[in-house]
Amino acid sequence: GAVVSQHPSWVICKSGTSVKIECRSLDFQATTMFWYRQFPKQSLMLMATSNEGSKATYEQGVEKDKFLINHASLTLSTLTVTSAHPEDSSFYICSAVLTSGIRETQYFGPGTRLLVL
Amino acid sequence: SQELEQSPQSLIVQEGKNLTINCTSSKTLYGLYWYKQKYGEGLIFLMMLQKGGEEKSHEKITAKLDEKKQQSSLHITASQPSHAGIYLCGADNRGAGSYQLTFGKGTKLSVIP
Numbered sequence: 001g002a003v004v005s006q007h008p009s010w011v012i013c014k015s016g017t018s019v020k021i022e023c024r025s026l027d028f029q030a031t032t033m034f035w036y037r038q039f040p041k042q043s044l045m046l047m048a049t050s051n052e053g054s055k056a057t058y059e060q061g062v063e064k065d066k067f068l069i070n071h072a073s074l075t076l077s078t079l080t081v082t083s084a085h086p087e088d089s090s091f092y093i094c095s096a097v098l099t100s101g102i103r104e105t106q107y108f109g110p111g112t113r114l115l116v117l
Numbered sequence: 118s119q120e121l122e123q124s125p126q127s128l129i130v131q132e133g134k135n136l137t138i139n140c141t142s143s144k145t146l147y148g149l150y151w152y153k154q155k156y157g158e159g160l161i162f163l164m165m166l167q168k169g170g171e172e173k174s175h176e177k178i179t180a181k182l183d184e185k186k187q188q189s190s191l192h193i194t195a196s197q198p199s200h201a202g203i204y205l206c207g208a209d210n211r212g213a214g215s216y217q218l219t220f221g222k223g224t225k226l227s228v229i230p
Contacts, residue, residue, distance in 0.1 A: 006159070034218075043205065043220040044160075093159055095218075106207075106218060108152070108160035 006109035023094030029074035030096035038091040050077040084116045123221035138191040140206035148209030
């Protein structure tokens with residue numbers, strides 16, 4: 001099946017620093033990638049839609065200046081958490097959309113666990 | 118916005134037993150996805166259902182979408198410890214012009230050897 005990777009898998013940082021998370025589709029090209037956030041024992045919440053070559057679309061309540069998304073190529077999207085604070089600690093998961101004919105399927109990365117001290 | 122309700126929230130079964138997880142939508146589903154997640158890991162794609170009455174199987178897992186396309190069930194036959202994890206259903210919002218997914222809260226499955 002299609003493989004999506006994320007890097008790093010986990011990161012610990014000090015409050016006020018910025019953290020960049022990469023999402024790569026390894027064996028297919030993805031015009032669209034999604035970034036989700038998951039809190040313990042809760043479901044995934046969509047943060048933003050990342051489109052190659054254009055600006056990301058953010059969900060209501062997600063600060064676009066805090067969560068910078070760059071979809072530089074058809075296989076790479078990055079999420080940068082700027083000036084991270086402890087409340088930003090969470091599990092961040094990306095997905096990439098594989099289009100086959102008329103069917104689009106999302107494949108998810110393994111996630112990045114962020115801990116802000 | 119579309120809401121998905123999963124039941125039960127958690128399930129503990131003896132190895133070898135069958136089980137069913139349900140996912141109910143507040144709106145007609147354009148597409149319904151089932152994923153499995155182990156705690157702290159990414160999601161593994163299981164199946165996607167699109168047509169009313171559709172049923173798909175993969176190994177010992179069968180998923181169905183009802184005729185009205187508002188409810189899906191995931192059935193595991195002869196459960197094994199490897200089936201343990203969190204099962205999430207996701208709804209395709211493409212009918213609203215976007216194919217982002219909205220997820221249920223998940224069902225945590227534990228299988229006792």
